[in-house]
Amino acid sequence: xxxxxxxxxxxxxxxxxxxxxxxxxxxxxxxxxxxxxxxxxxxxxxxxxxxxxxxxxxxxxxxxxxxxxxxxxxxxxxxxxxxxxxxxxxxxxxx
Numbered sequence: 001x002x003x004x005x006x007x008x009x010x011x012x013x014x015x016x017x018x019x020x021x022x023x024x025x026x027x028x029x030x031x032x033x034x035x036x037x038x039x040x041x042x043x044x045x046x047x048x049x050x051x052x053x054x055x056x057x058x059x060x061x062x063x064x065x066x067x068x069x070x071x072x073x074x075x076x077x078x079x080x081x082x083x084x085x086x087x088x089x090x091x092x093x094x095x
Contacts, residue, residue, distance in 0.1 A: 001044050003094050010094075013040050014087045021080035029068040029076075038062070050090060057083045 001009070016036050023030040037058060046055050061079035064072050 010087050017080045017084050021077050024073040024076040054086045
């Protein structure tokens with residue numbers, strides 16, 4: 001994956017995480033957004049060693065949603081925020 005492709009994927013992932021965080025804040029778990037995140041990770045993000053920390057956070061997010069319970073939504077929001085912060089760091093490094 002080229003740097004430009006990686007930046008595009010990271011921007012898309014960040015937008016998806018923003019949407020998912022909003023859904024958690026409203027008390028919902030959006031399956032299609034989670035599927036989109038999985039697709040992006042499996043589609044190449046997991047193979048880039050620069051994104052190991054991000055993939056670990058996304059795995060924690062995924063585990064949080066395996067048995068969705070309202071008391072875990074705040075954990076989901078926290079994982080989304082942490083992942084977005086890591087994305088911003090990686091994007092700054094790549095730019």
